[in-house]
Structure formats: C-alpha cells, structure tokens
Amino acid sequence: MYVALDDVNKNYGDYKASDHVSFSIEKGKLTGLLGPSGSGKTTILRMIAGLETPDSGTISIDGTVVNDIPASKRGIGFVFQNYALFSYMSVYDNIAFGLSVKKVPKDRIKSRVNELISLVGLKGMENRYPSQLSGGQRQRVAFARAIAPGPKLLLLDEPFAAIDAKVRVELRTWLKEMIEKLSITSIFVTHDQDEAIEVADQIIIIDHGRVEQSGTPVEIYQQPRTAFTASFVGNATVIPDYHIFSHFEDIHGANTAVIRPEFLHLTRAGEVEQFPNSSEVGTVESILFRGSHMEIKVWVKGSLLTVNRPIEESRVEIGEKVHIFIYQIFVTTRDKVYHLKNKALYDDSVVI
Amino acid sequence: MKEKGNSKAIKWLLIIISAVFLFIMVIMPLFTVISGALQKGLGFYIGAITDKYTLKALILTIKAAFASVIVTSIFGLIAAWAVTRYSFPGKKIIKSIIDIPVTISPVICGMIFLLLFGRQGFIYPLLDKVGIDVIFAVPGIIIVTVFVTLPMVFREIVPVLEARGTQEEEAAAMMGADGWTIFRRVTFPSVKWPFIYGIILSASRAMGEFGAVSVISGHLRGLTNTLPLHIEILFNEFNTTEAFAVSSILVILSIALMLLRLLLQQYSSRKRT
C-alpha cells in the first residue's frame, strides 16, 4: 500500500477531529475523501501532508512512517482550496518556486516550468499575477506549482470548491486526465459526491472523524455498508419506519430505510404498470424541471418521496393521484445496511 | 432627477467640509511656520538653520530616528511573526502589552526611564562603574525614543498578517522552503507596504518626540537637545523667528518622508507592469 493510515486519532480539546482512522491507498490511484462539512476529511489530508500532527497512530508513505518527518521534507504536492498562490509572484515564479527552493539550475527550471505551463494550458500567461487570473486559471497554476517539483504524492483540498459550476465540471475532467497522464498517486478532499463519483478511482466516506466506508464509486453507491453512507450518497430520502410500505421483508430491530429516486417508478392512472398490485398510491406535491428529467415529489403514506420521470412522458399535475412502485430500499441499522428488494420482484406470478 | 441632484450636492458638501478642515488644521499651520521662519529674511533663516546647535540637534534627532526605525522594524517583524504564526499561552496578553508604549503619555514614558536609570534606581551604580551614562546623555535619548515608537511597525503588519492567513506559507513549506525562505519570499512581500508605512510612522514620531525626551534629556546644549527640544528652548528665549526656522526643518523632513513613500509606491507599481 502506498499511503497507509493506522489508527490515527486527533483531538482539539474535547473535540474529536479524527477517531481511529485507518485506511490505505494504492499507488497511482486517485482517491477521494468524501464527507459533509466538518467531518474531519481536511484534517486527515493535512495530517498526511504534515501540516497537522496526529495525537496517536501512524501515517506511512511508500513504506516509511512519516509522523516525525516535517511537511517540507515529505515530498508531497499540496493544492489548497483557495489556491494559496503567492500573490506577489508571477505565474512563472509561482510554478518555479518549488524548484528554486531546491536550487535547481535556472535553465532546467525554465524548461520544466514552460513544459507545465503548456500542460495546464496557460501558455502566454507566464508574466501575469494571480490577481489577474480567473478562478479556473488560478487553480491550474496551483496544480502546476504543486507538481513542478515532481512530488510522489499529490494532495488536493476541495480543489473546486471556490469555482463556479460550469468551470467546475470542465476542470474536474481536466484534473482527472492530468493525473492519469502523470500517473501520480493523488488524494483529494471533497463534499461534492458528484465530483467524487466522477473523478475518483476509490472513495473513502468520512463522517464525524470516522471512516464510514471505503470502496470504488460503484460499490459506495450501490452497496452502502453503513447507514451514513446510504443516506449521504445519492439523492436519499430517509424513511423513519419502512414498515408502512407493505411489500418488504421485516428485519428484526431495523426500522429506518433510505430510498433513492431511481428505486421508484411513477405510473399515472391509465398508464401501463408492471406490478399494479404491489405499488403504493401517492399524491403529487411538487414538480421540478431538472433539465434532463422531471423531479417529482409525491406524498406516500405520510412520507415525501422523490421520483424522476423522463421528460418525454406526459406531464403530471400537482394533487394528482399516482402509483409509485418501490423497487428496492436500503434498510439501515447503525452499522449494517440491508439491501431489500420489493417482494413482488420475487413472485413469478404476474397478476393481470 | 431630484435624487441625483441631491446626492451630488451631498458629495460636494462632504468634499468641501473635508477640504476646509484640512486647510484650517494642516495647511494654515504649515503656512504659518514657513512665513514665521522667513520673517527676518532669507539670510537670517539660513543663519538659524546652520547654527551649530541646530545642526547638532538635527544630527541627534536623525540618530534617534534611525535607531528607532531599526529596532522597531526588527522587533515588529519578529514579534508579528511570533504572534500570528504560533500559538502559545499568554499570546493575547503580549499583544496588549506591546501596545503600551504608544498608549501611555510620553511624559510618563520619560518618567519611567528616569526612575529606572536615575541615580535612585538599582541599575545606575552598575552602569556608573562601567562608565556608561544613560539618562541625561545621548544613550537615554535613543532608548526613550525607541521605546515610544516600539510597537509602530508591529501594529501595521499584524492585521495584514492575520488577514492573509497562513495558507501561502503552508504552500511554500510543502514545497520544501525553510522558515527564512518562507519569510523572505512569501511573508515579507505581502507586508511590504504596511511595513514601510510603519517605518515612516516611527521615523516621524521619533523625530517629533518631545515629552519623553524632555524629561530625560538634561538639555545639554549641543549634546542632548533634539530638534524639538531645541525649538522649545529658542521659543522660550523669545527667539521666535529662529524657533520657526528650525521648525521648518522638521516640517521639511516629514514632507521628505512622505514623498519617499510615494516614490517607492510609484516605482513598485511601475515594476509590476
């Protein structure tokens, strides 16, 4: 394992920022630390970087325990949330900084910096100052600056948080390409699950300083193993007691369930329904146009569920009575998630 | 339409009020100094400012200002760095204590040193043995001047350092820079202008300091009289024109400092583009 954390703890007074954190990351992979604000993911990142010190536990990089190695000597590239570009230096000097500190000869610096400037697509901007760049451009400079000294590990702290939506998507894709091209082991922190799912090879879910789950994006999404993961990822609605829906197996001691829009199907009166006897009746509460689909909120047995409807299909109306078929739900206890399918799917008999 | 007219009227009203204040409180006094200095003609004026006691006072004033600038800038940088980049117990108290020299009356500052270094104090016999005179001698004047200007650079750069946060410095550290390199290439450039302003403030204050210096000077002519003290003596001896003439030196020095700062700013912004 390239980066490994073993039972790392960090407290700020009484506040537990990291609680028995253990995980490992493979070389060359792009890993996302995903969690809500205040979950402790940035703390973990900063401890790996050496900007914070763990109270206990070890952090190893490439087989070496780095707890006692100062940040400046760990050979890590760090991209900050607010870029942290040196405002009194030009783009060129910013990128060259790490190399000039290492006393690399001037001509080698020049070729490397120019190479990076082309790589990140900022040719012609060498002499500009950070205040003269857009957010996206600044982030690219920050990236180039971090990798210029050839670090073995790249850490990114919410790299796109300060960038507007459209640019964010473009940059996301660009970053993944860059990292793949350079094949540098990278860890980034984000609270945006779309970003994590799209970009990362591996996702680690963090909440309240604890590791909730670690796995590929597909695993995280489709096979959540903790209640938090189930409710955090995807457009989740939490149902306090799933027994109100009659078609699901009872699990002793479990009441809470998580439902995602893609688990539901909405049928209007008069439309063909696959499992008419196993669907619930609901009343349409609101309709939202989401560009590629309609997002419809429906009251079903006292719970407000969210379901998506293709844009080509006929429009529902507010107050309309519709049928909602629930394909599956995640029933959650504290640390187990049950993936329950609607009993109707098991029955071979189809009632006409 | 009427609203636009109103806001224009207010704009000019505010500008005019500010201009009137400036005129009464700054321009007129300055003009009075110049006209008072030249009352007995240019020849007399030149004689007054080249008088040997005036020149000695000028040199002493410059020495004190120079010492003040050096000490307050080194102290300011070190203390500001310590206070904004590290956490340690008593940090808040230290920040407040540092402000004391500029908040207490200069006369009291002088009296403190009188008590400390005067013959009744415990330090005096030690210094006397080594033959060092502090109060009523040049070293005392320098020390007292440094004391009253001590926090000035500190106060200018701390808010800027606090506002900027530590991220740029962390970034530099991540790329392998040591403390001194970080300070030199990242921290200092960001506080350069407040730093320079702090230096100008402390130099101006040092040159104009009167109360504290007056208490510990001993008024030895040609030895422990700074320009402000010398001006007071001239004034008390009814040599009003000379007093104004020597005052004009201080005025010219202050204006020179202001111009220096303006020039530096111009040069730096030109360098950027």
Added chain:
Amino acid sequence: MRRKLSLLLLTSILMSLVLTGCGFNRDKDGNTTSERVTLINVSYDPTRELYESYNRYFERKWKKSTGQSLDVIQSHGGSGKQALEVANGLKADVVTLALAYDTDSIAKSGLIASDWQKRLPDNSCPYYSTIVFLVRKGNPKHIRDWDDLVRPDVSVLTPNPKTSGGARWNYLAAYAYALEKYDNDSTKVFGFMRDLYRNVSVLDSGARASTTSFTENGQGDVLICWENEAYLTEKNDKGDYQIIYPSVSVKAETPVSIVDSVVKSHGTKKIAENYLKGLYDERAQEICARNYYRPSDQRVLDKYKKYFPTDFKMVTIDDFGGWEKVAKKHFSNGGIFDRIYS
C-alpha cells in the same frame, strides 16, 4: 571569514569603549590629560548669554595656558529642576544655580561636599543679582514701591515660589519690606503678603514663564523679577518697559560650585576649579556686568554703577536665618506661603 572579521571589529569597538572609560590618560592627581576636554555647566535659565560670553573667554584662556581644547556644554532650566536632575544623575562638572538652597540639595545627596560654599570667595558668588519691578512704558499705574503692589487696582505677576527659585527671592524681597514696614508684627506682615499675592493674576511655574506672560501676553501691570532679566527685557523691547527699584530688596546670591563626585570620575577637578575661579577675573567680572549681573568685584561694580544702583536696602538670606530655616518656615507644605495663597 566574514564572521571572524565582524567578531574582531565588535571586540575592538568594545575594548576602545571600555578603555576610554578607564581613564588611561590621567596625570598623578587624577586629572585628565587628553587634548580635548568637555566641561558640563548646569545653570539656571537667564544665564545663557552670560555663559556664552564667559565660556568663549575661558576656553581661549585655558587653551593658551595648558594647550587643552576645552568645550563647555551648557544646560539651562528652572534652578530647582536642574538641581533635581543633577542629584538624579545628570553629570554636571559644575553647577551655577539660582540659590544656595538648590546647590545644598545636591550636596545632601552626596555629590557635593557639604562645605562647598566656603571654597570660593564671597560665599562662592562671583556675581549676584537683586529683585526689581518691571512696569509698562510711562508707568501708567504710578508704581513706586511695594505698597503700590497691594493696591486693589494693580495686577502683579510673580512666579510660584514652590516651583521657582527666582520666585523665592521675589517673595523674600516682599517679606523683607513688610517686616520693616510693620516692625516685625507677624500678623500685619502676613496680611500684607496675602494682599500682595491676591493681586497676582497669573502664578506661573517659572521666572521665564512670568516674563512671557507679562511681555508676550500683555498680562499684569507690574512684574517682579530678577534685575538682569528686567534689563534684558527692556533691551529687547526698547521703550516698552521701565525698571523701578523698590526701597527694600534682597541680595539674590547665585553661588557656583564644582560637583565633587563628577569631577572625580571625569578627571576634571583642576579644570573645573579653574573655570569657577576664572569668573572672578577682571575680564570675567566685566562680562558679568555687561550681562547685567552684579559682579562681586567692587571696582567693576562701581564702574557699571549706572546699571546697578545701591540706594536701597538689600537684605541677605542670612538675615532670614539661612535657606534651611526659610524653606521650612515659608515654603514647606502648610508653611507661610501655603497659608497666604490658599
């Protein structure tokens, strides 16, 4: 290499500082033999012009006779304040203050020998002064003597005797007059002094300040001041003022002394003694007279009698029983002045 050089430089600077303080250039009596010598003369306010002239004279005289280049550095200020500063560490080689009381206070702190006043002729007073009235041109209020100063229509300026040496002489001059007028009847004397100080419109902290209030600010009808100050003011503002001599005044003795502990450590005992002795030279006495200080040399005094009338009674501090007694009786907290001016 650079480090070694700067260390060497630092050490040599320190060494030279220490060495010059060590008095390597002293003769067998402990007097300095350097080519250039500095002498510090701490004086009271009005003597600036006097010492400017005298210092030029003495510096030339000393160079001629010994070859040493002398530079006398003056300090002027309120006599009491100067005495305090000397007692507190101001390294004066000689003190030339306004009254023996101030020099005595320095002696009390151990810096001057207690018998200092006997070391030079005339109670160590090469020059002295007296107290006079300064009035406006034409003397519009017809002020002739102390009696006029207690008239209800007359406003008087005199400084505060608790803070000003000169003011104490003023007070004693008035007191001397009252003692004579009321034949030592203390109640009547007290009443007179009270009436006098009731007429004081501004009680400044020093003699110079009173003079400023009188001349620049145009306050008061009569200023009680040093004789030499009066002449100086009259000279500066020709025709605007007149000097009136009262019938009774004081011999304001302004003694001079070396400061023993300072001259010992500076190695300037010989030169300081000569400096003070030089004030008794005929040339120096003429300088005093020309600066309106009464020279102790009777012949020179006679020569300038135009400025120094003697046709009035001059009372000395000894007639009052000495400064110690006077300070306690009149100027201490709760003393006679406090009761007069409360």
